[in-house]
Amino acid sequence: MEIILSINAGSSSVKISVYKAEPSSSRPHQLAEATIEGLTAPPVKLKYSRGDETIKGNELQDIASQEDAFKYILTHLENDPGLPELSKTDDIHFTCHRVVHGGDYPATQIIDKETYHHIEELSDLAPLHNAPALSIVRAVSKMLPNAKNVAYFDSSFHATIPRHICTYPIDQKVAEKNKLRKYGFHGISYQFITDAVASHLKKDPKTLSIIALHLGSGASACCIKNGRSHDTSMGLTPLAGLPGATRSGSIDPSLIFHFTHSAGSLSHAAAGHMHITQAEEILNKKSGWKALTGTTDFGEISSSDEEMKTLAFDIFVDRITNYVAPYFAKLDGEVDALVFAGGIGERGSKLRKEVVRGVECLGFKLDAEKNEKPEDEVVVDISAADARFRTLICQTDEQLQMARGVLGDRQRLMQKKT
Numbered sequence: 031m032e033i034i035l036s037i038n039a040g041s042s043s044v045k046i047s048v049y050k051a052e053p054s055s056s057r058p059h060q061l062a063e064a065t066i067e068g069l070t071a072p073p074v075k076l077k078y079s080r081g082d083e084t085i086k087g088n089e090l091q092d093i094a095s096q097e098d099a100f101k102y103i104l105t106h107l108e109n110d111p112g113l114p115e116l117s118k119t120d121d122i123h124f125t126c127h128r129v130v131h132g133g134d135y136p137a138t139q140i141i142d143k144e145t146y147h148h149i150e151e152l153s154d155l156a157p158l159h160n161a162p163a164l165s166i167v168r169a170v171s172k173m174l175p176n177a178k179n180v181a182y183f184d185s186s187f188h189a190t191i192p193r194h195i196c197t198y199p200i201d202q203k204v205a206e207k208n209k210l211r212k213y214g215f216h217g218i219s220y221q222f223i224t225d226a227v228a229s230h231l232k233k234d235p236k237t238l239s240i241i242a243l244h245l246g247s248g249a250s251a252c253c254i255k256n257g258r259s260h261d262t263s264m265g266l267t268p269l270a271g272l273p274g275a276t277r278s279g280s281i282d283p284s285l286i287f288h289f290t291h292s293a294g295s296l297s298h299a300a301a302g303h304m305h306i307t308q309a310e311e312i313l314n315k316k317s318g319w320k321a322l323t324g325t326t327d328f329g330e331i332s333s334s335d336e337e338m339k340t341l342a343f344d345i346f347v348d349r350i351t352n353y354v355a356p357y358f359a360k361l362d363g364e365v366d367a368l369v370f371a372g373g374i375g376e377r378g379s380k381l382r383k384e385v386v387r388g389v390e391c392l393g394f395k396l397d398a399e400k401n402e403k404p405e406d407e408v409v410v411d412i413s414a415a416d417a418r419f420r421t422l423i424c425q426t427d428e429q430l431q432m433a434r435g436v437l438g439d440r441q442r443l444m445q446k447k448t
């Protein structure tokens with residue numbers, strides 16, 4: 031039996047799932063799942079589930095980073111008497127790491143010295159993600175020396191975006207030298223969504239065309255044509271496109287020079303291999319819902335009638351609908367579904383209602399009751415009976431997607447030295 035630890039370091043949370051698999055099987059079987067959330071909005075809380083046991087909302091002290099969260103979860107897993115498979119950490123064969131920016135790397139890589147440094151070099155381009163993921167890789171190397179570390183890149187799914195869509199209209203010599211193009215992120219999630227929705231609709235994923243919305247602390251939209259990414263809202267970095275918990279999303283690039291005169295100087299947060307400027311610090315960490323409302327909890331924002339929270343909610347609806355209509359056109363109106371995923375997409379019924387209302391003229395329409403109380407399935411249809419196009423909710427699972435990937439690619443991965 032093989033044990034896989036699948037680690038998803040998001041900007042506001044760390045989610046870790048534990049799977050077991052028979053040696054020749056490509057199907058991971060989940061044993062437990064732990065999430066620490068609220069890293070950008072304390073109190074930091076633990077959620078844990080194993081079989082029938084569930085812990086929800088335990089408040090934790092002294093957890094300030096993704097690395098702290100990882101260490102806490104690992105200790106929690108080792109000490110759970112109901113999880114004998116993990117009582118010896120030597121039992122862990124693979125650890126999968128979600129790495130947001132992989133540059134031009136294909137989907138998976140064993141993390142050796144070279145990969146590690148490559149990911150480190152890309153840290154400036156995903157300042158909320160790559161460095162925290164690497165801090166967990168380092169902790170794994172120390173604490174689980176027998177495990178093979180595998181990186182899964184959020185950017186790889188978007189390698190199929192056509193050149194005229196991923197090219198920025200700037201001096202191409204500079205663009206090529208500095209690798210400045212649209213990369214796109216949340217790709218592990220979009221791959222999961224593509225497969226899950228295709229299976230729900232009983233279609234070959236290669237023929238599936240959807241508009242997918244991954245709405246979490248970081249939010250993006252993706253136009254998926256025949257199972258492949260055709261366009262997405264994030265860009266060179268995860269800052270572009272939709273606003274997020276602490277991110278501005280797309281703004282006029284000149285704005286920052288009017289916001290602060292020291293936009294180009296190094297931020298105090300620059301450390302080690304991270305060289306981020308004040309502009310990047312402000313737009314990535316001091317903007318978005320936090321700047322507008324003081325909270326990053328979109329559940330709270332959605333249920334409040336305070337002026338700034340209502341404004342934040344309306345901004346999100348507006349920016350999301352700004353992507354749905356053009357993606358609909360890019361798919362020539364041949365759309366299998368509009369899909370909501372991510373913490374806000376899955377749990378935010380009011381947001382779904384307003385977004386779908388905003389694009390109703392295209393033929394999307396919700397069943398109010400199904401939207402309010404969706405069934406607890408991986409994919410749920412919440413469209414009205416007379417809607418021309420389907421609207422779905424997909425409970426995306428980046429950890430499961432990575433575990434499936436590791437098992438599918440096991441032989442190649444086992445051959446490579448760490």
Ligand SMILES: Nc1ncnc2c1ncn2[C@@H]1O[C@H](COP(=O)(O)OP(=O)(O)O)[C@@H](O)[C@H]1O
Nearest residue numbers: 040042043246247248327328329373374377378
């Ligand atoms: N009931 C709810 N309605 C709307 N948003 C919610 C609700 N519950 C949680 N959220 C939001 O989900 C987001 C977290 O999504 P998730 O995809 O788990 O984040 P991450 O980007 O860290 O992976 C947070 O912004 C949280 O406020």
Ligand SMILES: CC(=O)OP(=O)(O)O
Nearest residue numbers: 040041215247248268
């Ligand atoms: C890419 C990204 O923004 O990820 P997350 O939403 O997990 O922060």
Ligand SMILES: [Mg+2]
Nearest residue numbers: 040041246247
């Ligand atoms: Mg996430």
